[in-house]
Amino acid sequence: MAEIKNCLLPDDLYYSVENNVWVRDLGDGTISLGMTDIAQTLAGSVIHCKPKAAGKKVKANKSIATVESGKWVGPVKCPFSGEIVAVNEQLAQDATILNKSPYKEGWIVKVRPDNLEGDLANLAKGADAIPGFEAYMAEKELGECIHCEGFDG
Template sequence: MNVPDALKYTESHEWIRPDEGGIVTVGITDYAQQEMTELVYVELPDVGQQFSAKDEIAVVESVKSASDIYAPVSGEVVEVNEALADDAAIVNNSPFDDGWLFRLKLSNPSEIDYLMGAEAYTSRIS
């Protein structure tokens, strides 16, 4: 199971990558995409929407079921991965790169400190 060292993680299997200027990129982990199996639909938030940490922010759907994705931190949506509208399987094939879900402008940067590191997340899923 791939768990990149440079990322932060949540209990609910989202990953967070801090980028420049108080913006983070968010996706779901390799573990999560394997558990959910083949994804057929991703419902993303609108750019400009505000979310608090742990709000339901997106939905990913496999052939069998729909799973909620939670905002790992509070912030405003500044970009979503439009490519997923045509091919949700990108999330399965490249969960940490091409399969990113959305970018948030942090409203409370210190929230990042409460997220898990790769080591803690690895033991969470093992």
């Protein structure tokens, strides 16, 4: 697992630095998508997550969900076009999953991308994302990632 300033970046995931999201290839033509450790730190304690519904079409770099925390409300953007095929229903009951387990239980949606191979080729994988996130963290003046009690990556 790659790590920068206490921020974790699992090696098996793809990353969109500009959208601050991770993508997991599920091997069946779909991906799961969620917020990075860096995104959950910047947001603070998440109190609400409203994903778009399954069946909705998404466009590249447009919102697939709205996340609200005590200090931020904003979109979670998908780095490519496709169709949402599933949403994480657990988030409606406990949005802090995005803080506690951003890479495991904290997936937000599953998407069937229009061009999976081409889209993944445009993302950084694992440690290859470190330089981009280092620059992003410097721009946002983020010293290090903060993990809540019970954090499970």
